[in-house]
Amino acid sequence: MEYIAYLHKDRDSDFGVSFPDFPGCVTAGKTLEEAQRMAAEALALHIAGMVEDGEAVPEPSSLDALADDPARKNAVAVLVSIEPPAERRVRINITTQENQLKMIDKLAGRAGLTRSAYMVQSALSQFKSRMPKKRVSVSRRSTPFKGRKVVK
Secondary structure, eight states: OEEEEEEEEOTTSOEEEEOTTSTTOEEEESSHHHHHHHHHHHHHHHHHHHHHTTOOOOOOOOTGGGTTOGGGTTEEEEEEEOOOOOOOOOOOOOOOOHHHHHHHHHHHHHHTOOHHHHHHHHHHHHHHHHOSSSOOOOOSSOOTTTTSOOOO
């Protein structure tokens, strides 16, 4: 994703960076290169915090939409590229028999996965096997217990 950042330079100061789509997200750098690098880092951290707090991340504004933005006065607009934010994770609780949990942990360990990752991968592989036309890609690994019976 590319967001617009404004680079500001006042006499006797570093290069300041602000984001019209993210009021309050600011950073600075001694050089233009440092300011641009710091801008990407600041924006990524700001967005990660929004995602963690359950806030909606705005779509990037276009240059045309910001043509009359008063904050752009005496600033240079640059594009800052960042990776799209990861989808928010949700914690769940399940109930199972102790021996089933031990088996899941053993199989997860053999697959080199955490318990959570293993359970999600296993559930989605079942979904994928029932959906022949549209596939959902979860992992490049095959199901670690293919051909084995799972304790129910």
